[in-house]
Amino acid sequence: MTTGLDPIAAAYDAALRHLLRPGMTVIDLGSPMATRAIRTCRMGAGRVHAVVSSGAAPLVHVLAERNGCGGRLDAIGDSEAHAMPAANLVMARMPGALPLHGASLLGLTALGPIGEQRPVVLPAAESLWMAPVHAPEAYALHAAPWSGEWDLTPASRRALNTWSRCDRPASALAGSPQPVGTVQYGAHPEPRLRTTAEWTVHHRETMHGFAVWSEVLVAEGLSLTGTPGPDAGSTLGQAFFPWLEPLVLDAGDRVSVTFRADALDTGGHWSWRTTVAFKAGGLRTFDQSTFLAEVGTIAPGGSSVGTPPRLNEDGARLSVVLEAKDSSASLDQAVAALLACEAGRSLSPDQARRWAEAVWRRYAPHDEDA
Numbered sequence: 001m002t003t004g005l006d007p008i009a010a011a012y013d014a015a016l017r018h019l020l021r022p023g024m025t026v027i028d029l030g031s032p033m034a035t036r037a038i039r040t041c042r043m044g045a046g047r048v049h050a051v052v053s054s055g056a057a058p059l060v061h062v063l064a065e066r067n068g069c070g071g072r073l074d075a076i077g078d079s080e081a082h083a084m085p086a087a088n089l090v091m092a093r094m095p096g097a098l099p100l101h102g103a104s105l106l107g108l109t110a111l112g113p114i115g116e117q118r119p120v121v122l123p124a125a126e127s128l129w130m131a132p133v134h135a136p137e138a139y140a141l142h143a144a145p146w147s148g149e150w151d152l153t154p155a156s157r158r159a160l161n162t163w164s165r166c167d168r169p170a171s172a173l174a175g176s177p178q179p180v181g182t183v184q185y186g187a188h189p190e191p192r193l194r195t196t197a198e199w200t201v202h203h204r205e206t207m208h209g210f211a212v213w214s215e216v217l218v219a220e221g222l223s224l225t226g227t228p229g230p231d232a233g234s235t236l237g238q239a240f241f242p243w244l245e246p247l248v249l250d251a252g253d254r255v256s257v258t259f260r261a262d263a264l265d266t267g268g269h270w271s272w273r274t275t276v277a278f279k280a281g282g283l284r285t286f287d288q289s290t291f292l293a294e295v296g297t298i299a300p301g302g303s304s305v306g307t308p309p310r311l312n313e314d315g316a317r318l319s320v321v322l323e324a325k326d327s328s329a330s331l332d333q334a335v336a337a338l339l340a341c342e343a344g345r346s347l348s349p350d351q352a353r354r355w356a357e358a359v360w361r362r363y364a365p366h367d368e369d370a
Contacts, residue, residue: 007235008095008224012036015122015219016043019089025049027084027119029104030093034060034075040091041069049074049085051093091122092185097346098165099212099239099261099270101224102126102183106191106264121185125217128180129227130197131173132210132255138166138240139208141349142340145333157244161293162340163270165348166211166240170228174207174249175199177227180259194260201253209242210257210272237348241272244286252279293340316343321359331360 005013009031016039020026023046028037030051037050041064048069052060054077064073076084093104102123141164146156178197183189213226214236226236241259249255254277262269271289278284320341324334331353338344338352347355 006095009036011218011222011224012091012094012122013039015222016040018222019120019122019219020045021088022046024088025086027051027087027090029091030078031091032094033063034073036091036094037073038064038067038069041072042067045072047072047074049076049087051076051078053077054079087119089120089122095346096216096236098226098237099128099163099214100126100183100264100268101214101216101226101236102185103264103268105185106183106189118186123216123218123224124186124220125182125184127182127215128193128212129177129215130180130195130210130212130257130259131177132175132199132207132257133168133172133240134174134205135166135168135172135208135211135240136206136246138164138168139242139246141336142242145330145336158293159336159340160242160244161288162290163212163239163241163345164339165237165345167234167237167348168211168228168240170230173211173228174201174205175255180212191264192260192262193264194258196256196258198254198256201249201255202251204248204250206246206248207243207255208246209240210259211238211240212259213238241270241288243274244288247276247284249276250279253277254279316341317355318359320344321356325360331356334360 020040020043022044026040026045026048028034028040028048028050031037033056034050034052037048040048050060050073052075057075057077060073060075064070090105092102097103105121142159142162143156146152146159176199178199180195181193183193211228213228213234214224215227216224216236218224224235226234226238228234228238256275256277258273260271262271269289269291271291273288274286276284317338320337320343321334324337329337334356335349335353338356339347339349344352
């Protein structure tokens with residue numbers, strides 16, 4: 001793979017070197033400041049259509065000119081990305097999203113081929129896996145900011161019906177990984193997944209929820225993984241789905257999770273129903289869904305009439321943190337809210353804290369700066 005690039009960018013770079021032919025038309029659904037699109041131009045693509053945030057398009061055109069891609073790189077604002085031109089090759093948004101790295105490809109069912117040849121898509125396929133986890137730190141990011149002297153149960157329930165990014169070592173898994181499903185991106189995949197997985201507990205353990213991760217086939221012979229390893233630090237990381245409360249389980253107890261994803265082509269709703277059958281007798285059931293976290297809320301800048309205007313990702317993050325600050329929430333609560341919102345889900349906990357702290361300092365009243 002190409003040196004000097006992070007593992008995700010390097011995998012796409014290697015795939016391009018194998019698949020790209022001079023004069024091809026390529027669609028890049030997003031990379032930081034269109035850097036991947038510029039590299040694709042310099043590799044010999046005839047034309048590259050790069051999806052960028054609407055405000056960044058003029059700067060991307062300047063960068064293209066300065067790097068020898070003038071006239072061959074077309075920056076498309078993300079608000080216009082629903083109508084894409086025909087192409088030979090299409091690349092998913094980078095670095096992608098959790099839990100489904102290539103989800104940006106699922107909204108392109110009307111993408112036209114050039115001639116009779118359908119476009120090649122990167123990644124080619126993606127398999128999702130899941131397992132229950134012992135993850136007290138990840139769980140605390142959802143639950144701890146809402147515990148204390150006041151009754152913040154509604155906020156806590158909202159936070160526990162969201163997922164967050166985590167990076168757990170294999171030792172945190174409390175059961176063997178089970179398959180969720182495989183998406184073949186070049187074959188008009190259905191924008192939904194559903195599976196039921198079961199585990200038998202082999203030793204006493206406190207479980208906090210479950211992790212979901214991807215095995216991504218970028219192209220033949222080139223893969224990316226979110227599989228928990230001996231230590232934290234997998235390439236893609238995992239998505240953590242909390243339970244409504246941690247459970248102490250004993251050997252012989254059984255855990256069943258029905259996990260489903262709907263409308264993945266428009267951002268996705270994730271639902272998880274957990275049933276625990278205790279060997280000593282009795283059942284516990286949790287019904288959770290990201291939809292429950294959205295009920296009664298309006299997207300930043302949105303309304304309930306017509307098509308709501310949307311802030312870009314940075315604007316949405318800023319709105320969430322400022323809303324928390326204006327409501328006298330603590331910094332920890334602001335970080336939790338940022339990780340729970342759609343615009344913050346691509347952030348690690350450390351990145352979210354640094355982001356929130358920067359906003360906290362910038363918008364602090366003068367008496368807080370003293």
